[in-house]
Amino acid sequence: MKISISLNRFKKGLGAVEKIIASKNTLPVLNNVLIKVENNQVILSATDLEMGINYYLGGKVENPGAITVPGKVLASFINNLNDEKINLEVKNNILLAQTNKSEASLNGISADEFPIVPKVEGKEILKIKGQDLKTAISQVAFSASFDESRPILTGVYFVADGGKLKLVATDSYRLAEKTLDVSVKDKINFVVPNKTIQELHRVINGPEEITIVLSENQIMFILPDMELTSRIIEGEYPDYKQIIPKNFKTKAIISVHDLVNAVKTAGFFTRENANNVKLSIKKDEVGIEATSSQLGNFKSQLKSQVSGEDNEINFNYRYLLDTLNVIGSEEVSLEVVGKLNPGVIRPEGVKADITYIIMPLRS
Amino acid sequence: MKISISLNRFKKGLGAVEKIIASKNTLPVLNNVLIKVENNQVILSATDLEMGINYYLGGKVENPGAITVPGKVLASFINNLNDEKINLEVKNNILLAQTNKSEASLNGISADEFPIVPKVEGKEILKIKGQDLKTAISQVAFSASFDESRPILTGVYFVADGGKLKLVATDSYRLAEKTLDVSVKDKINFVVPNKTIQELHRVINGPEEITIVLSENQIMFILPDMELTSRIIEGEYPDYKQIIPKNFKTKAIISVHDLVNAVKTAGFFTRENANNVKLSIKKDEVGIEATSSQLGNFKSQLKSQVSGEDNEINFNYRYLLDTLNVIGSEEVSLEVVGKLNPGVIRPEGVKADITYIIMPLRS
Numbered sequence: 001m002k003i004s005i006s007l008n009r010f011k012k013g014l015g016a017v018e019k020i021i022a023s024k025n026t027l028p029v030l031n032n033v034l035i036k037v038e039n040n041q042v043i044l045s046a047t048d049l050e051m052g053i054n055y056y057l058g059g060k061v062e063n064p065g066a067i068t069v070p071g072k073v074l075a076s077f078i079n080n081l082n083d084e085k086i087n088l089e090v091k092n093n094i095l096l097a098q099t100n101k102s103e104a105s106l107n108g109i110s111a112d113e114f115p116i117v118p119k120v121e122g123k124e125i126l127k128i129k130g131q132d133l134k135t136a137i138s139q140v141a142f143s144a145s146f147d148e149s150r151p152i153l154t155g156v157y158f159v160a161d162g163g164k165l166k167l168v169a170t171d172s173y174r175l176a177e178k179t180l181d182v183s184v185k186d187k188i189n190f191v192v193p194n195k196t197i198q199e200l201h202r203v204i205n206g207p208e209e210i211t212i213v214l215s216e217n218q219i220m221f222i223l224p225d226m227e228l229t230s231r232i233i234e235g236e237y238p239d240y241k242q243i244i245p246k247n248f249k250t251k252a253i254i255s256v257h258d259l260v261n262a263v264k265t266a267g268f269f270t271r272e273n274a275n276n277v278k279l280s281i282k283k284d285e286v287g288i289e290a291t292s293s294q295l296g297n298f299k300s301q302l303k304s305q306v307s308g309e310d311n312e313i314n315f316n317y318r319y320l321l322d323t324l325n326v327i328g329s330e331e332v333s334l335e336v337v338g339k340l341n342p343g344v345i346r347p348e349g350v351k352a353d354i355t356y357i358i359m360p361l362r363s
Numbered sequence: 364m365k366i367s368i369s370l371n372r373f374k375k376g377l378g379a380v381e382k383i384i385a386s387k388n389t390l391p392v393l394n395n396v397l398i399k400v401e402n403n404q405v406i407l408s409a410t411d412l413e414m415g416i417n418y419y420l421g422g423k424v425e426n427p428g429a430i431t432v433p434g435k436v437l438a439s440f441i442n443n444l445n446d447e448k449i450n451l452e453v454k455n456n457i458l459l460a461q462t463n464k465s466e467a468s469l470n471g472i473s474a475d476e477f478p479i480v481p482k483v484e485g486k487e488i489l490k491i492k493g494q495d496l497k498t499a500i501s502q503v504a505f506s507a508s509f510d511e512s513r514p515i516l517t518g519v520y521f522v523a524d525g526g527k528l529k530l531v532a533t534d535s536y537r538l539a540e541k542t543l544d545v546s547v548k549d550k551i552n553f554v555v556p557n558k559t560i561q562e563l564h565r566v567i568n569g570p571e572e573i574t575i576v577l578s579e580n581q582i583m584f585i586l587p588d589m590e591l592t593s594r595i596i597e598g599e600y601p602d603y604k605q606i607i608p609k610n611f612k613t614k615a616i617i618s619v620h621d622l623v624n625a626v627k628t629a630g631f632f633t634r635e636n637a638n639n640v641k642l643s644i645k646k647d648e649v650g651i652e653a654t655s656s657q658l659g660n661f662k663s664q665l666k667s668q669v670s671g672e673d674n675e676i677n678f679n680y681r682y683l684l685d686t687l688n689v690i691g692s693e694e695v696s697l698e699v700v701g702k703l704n705p706g707v708i709r710p711e712g713v714k715a716d717i718t719y720i721i722m723p724l725r726s
Binding site: 070073080082101102103104105106107258262265269294295296297299 | 665
């Protein structure tokens with residue numbers, strides 16, 4: 001292999017693939033990035049066996065070939081170089097990297113030992129704007145579970161039907177559902193591991209359209225310069241619709257900024273108390289309260305536009321903050337049935353395309 | 364105690380004192396900040412028994428008194444409040460804090476249990492501009508030792524004589540010496556613990572003059588709104604002057620930006636090799652080299668203005684980077700006697716008020 005490529009594009013490509021590369025995997029080749037020339041194109045590939053990325057670079061190819069070298073080391077090394085071009089050449093499983101001022105030789109492992117990052121041969125099922133998908137991920141994925149005992153909840157559920165795509169995540173204590181408009185009308189659903197979703201969020205970097213390809217047990221997200229391939233999580237996603245309350249007795253509209261401040265401050269008084277913050281809704285105001293036998297107690301009154309009867313509900317303040325931090329509106333509506341029913345939070349005054357459910361705590 | 368103070372000034376004061384407050388000290392009152400009214404003034408105090416801060420706040424005093432409350436909790440809580448004023452009142456060792464929208468009660472400990480942060484009753488020995496002292500600290504203190512087996516080297520040495528104040532720090536592998544102009548002509552010297560120095564660096568926040576007061580075993584830095592008091596380290600500082608080479612055989616002037624890049628990159632290749640980077644100085648260029656049996660090797664050539672004979676020297680690349688990161692000039696001069704003698708680095712093209720010495724490594 002002998003190629004000459006733009007150092008900037010090489011940095012960008014390595015930045016896209018390096019995060020999924022292990023640094024201390026017992027199978028050494030999994031710590032490596034594959035640099036390969038195919039059809040006169042330079043491809044960088046990385047995989048953790050559950051997901052993989054192929055990144056396509058332009059460049060001047062003198063000789064084809066391939067090699068793998070330690071990914072984290074290569075990226076750190078390359079990121080410190082300043083030049084326009086870099087020449088890469090392989091000799092005896094050693095990668096020679098040369099810029100105008102510097103040269104390095106990196107010990108590699110033969111490309112034959114690298115697991116193939118497969119292209120998913122399936123059906124192109126969706127096209128979606130990158131920025132929309134990125135926003136949806138940031139608003140939903142934090143609600144997914146980290147508990148591996150119910151694998152299906154550790155992913156983000158994609159469900160499309162009649163021109164709407166919903167992204168859903170829940171850890172059974174709270175739930176997020178975001179609705180996006182898409183052109184496809186077919187019924188489709190699949191669950192993507194949260195690790196893949198986080199990686200996807202990281203690499204989406206512009207307004208370009210992303211194409212989603214689905215096969216029986218794999219999914220591929222096609223971005224302008226790269227493909228992200230992943231397994232999907234098998235199993236039936238729970239019928240989450242049934243836990244979203246269909247009506248409410250009390251509705252309060254509250255400023256997100258004021259609520260975040262009050263809830264954060266209340267949070268300091270909840271440490272011995274399972275993060276328990278009490279919301280009391282009365283005419284024209286919402287009270288935020290927390291009590292700690294050790295520290296003391298806290299109370300704040302927020303002006304609010306309230307309809308319906310007086311009510312109260314206790315939440316884990318962290319779930320409330322997680323939601324408020326990504327909801328993206330200046331005001332939210334909080335709908336409460338009673339202290340034993342889930343609370344519903346939606347953005348207010350903008351398109352209500354997202355619904356959050358938080359289960360109540362005992363007071 | 365019953366007072367009304369500006370919330371912003373209270374935040375600022377807590378920010379200044381809270382960093383030295385423990386959060387899990389076995390003596391609970393050391394986790395606390397003291398709020399005290401004295402001579403119609405509000406004073407915040409914190410101490411870790413080695414150093415202490417008194418911070419002076421204006422405010423409206425209705426009743427005098429004092430209390431201590433958990434410092435980290437108070438600061439976190441106060442920092443989340445948004446209002447103009449805060450009212451503080453003490454009842455039965457409980458601090459009631461009230462703003463327009465919120466109120467909290469915080470369990471405290473009687474002020475009688477709080478160790479006194481003494482005012483140092485000594486001689487006013489120096490006045491120095493805050494910004495000059497802050498810069499000097501950032502250029503010198505990183506060279507102090509962390510090894511408690513030689514306590515004197517864990518501090519920063521202040522030595523004044525004939526209108527010059529020098530700040531010196533060394534861990535015996537490298538040394539930094541900064542010279543400042545001061546008005547005092549007396550001979551004075553003392554060693555300040557690095558922890559105090561770091562705290563001082565943190566709280567200096569403007570061009571105001573700082574007054575230094577020295578007693579037999581304590582030092583006090585007087586800033587506009589506060590005093591920082593600390594023990595000094597007893598003992599004789601080593602005669603560091605003797606290790607600074609008086610002449611050299613080779614001198615190279617190098618761009619800091621280029622050298623930092625090359626040294627950082629070389630650093631990746633030194634992990635199995637005690638951070639050892641080789642500098643080879645020849646006519647018009649300096650070569651930076653590092654070798655790793657595991658990873659491979661690296662070489663970079665930098666243009667340089669060289670005088671004297673060809674030479675080479677090996678450094679710990681981290682010491683080199685530490686120095687280059689704070690030297691504050693665009694070019695540095697490197698003076699080398701030979702591969703067994705310390706190298707001398709100074710800023711080039713600006714006032715050479717700082718000297719760095721790095722001991723050589725074996726090649």
